[in-house]
Amino acid sequence: HEFSDEQIVDALANAAGIGYLITRNATVSGAEGGCQAEVGAASAMAASAACELFGGTPRQCFAAASNAIAGLLGLVCDPIAGLVEAPCQKRNATGVANALVSAQIALAGISNLVDFDQTVDAMYKVGRSLPFELRESALGGLAATPAACSFCQGCAH
Template sequence: MSLLFNDFISWEKHCAETGEQLYQPVLAYEIEQKGRTEAFIWQNLARAYVVMKEAVQTGLTDDMRSRSGMVNNSGKKVANAPVTVLSGEFQMLVARALSAKEVNSCMGRVVAAPTAGASGILPSTLTTLQDLHQLPDQKIHESLLVAAGIALIIEQNASLAGAVGGCQAETGSAAAMASGAIVYCLGGDVEQVFTAVAITIQCMLGLVCDPVAGLVEVPCIVRNASAAAIAFSSAQMALAGVNAVIPVDQCVAALGEVGESMERRYKETAEGGLANTPKAREIEKLVLVQDVDILPDEPEEP
């Protein structure tokens, strides 16, 4: 029977006992639990990564403006900024996260990893990591399985949805998936991979979901960029031997506890936080007016 991904400690124990790499139990899970062939899984992982790369490229080259007016080519602006405060690689990481998420907000094709609202995080981190270290696609595909295993455990013990656990559950989970994937790709051991996940959750804990006008645009897009940065920094800390102190399973439990106690208005309802500011309410009214279809007057009765 395949590993069911109830917690990280069981995943770590399984790999220690079998000598398997972290991605292998996830592959076995997909084969047994979902009834898929190994060839099918690898083919679809490859396709998913192609879509991720295409989303990044589309956002950096096409016109990314949404109907609401809140999305306006942020990725290209950061990529081409004349004044920089970041290294070239870090600047590109941020630009790619913005770009891929803008593609989602402009109704383009993305990979929900784990959700469409967090669709800029894994694409930006993995493409940037691959460029930095010249990693083969196969290693990236394996890391996507590792990321999927991380998501399975978070989903079981907390949530992946902003409507259930706030943005900490959505961009937070994606960042945790990304940080674990990064450490795996760079040869980190199981403990380091899970430390990266734990540190990331600690950094993202408590983040509310407060989309302006109910659209997954503001602040969602910029949060994808900051989450990608947190994923990179958490991976660096884990690889350097920084101790997360709180075990990863307990971090996930804290994520679930905070999500449950969070007020409803902070869970994708557009009733609190940034969505309840005066400017946001102005935007909301404009968006609602734009979305109303003006019907022609009905002819009067003779």
């Protein structure tokens, strides 16, 4: 799309601002909030930056970030064998697609019923209500399947 260096820098600053707000008001830690916090925050940051790059207003950028979080709300963190290779890398790829669609929705003028701040708050509350096993412990979700347990020594499953 031939964006200028200045446009890229502005979009990165936008993403950083979204990340700061999520970190300040919730969490980006999978251990505290599940993958929705890690992948969701990254997706929200990318959505807002993409929205700005394509001419979105600040309101639309916040809407794009909200859309991205809403699209991944409740996503558990269940690294197989305690590593981030699976399913984490694939979830981050899903987060990229989610970010671009979220930006397109906002740019199309589709408004949200819940604003960014409330969406971040909801994400934090959902994450805190996830059982420990679904928050980066490698004890639940895909990490607790027989196939995944075959990668660990002494797995109890």
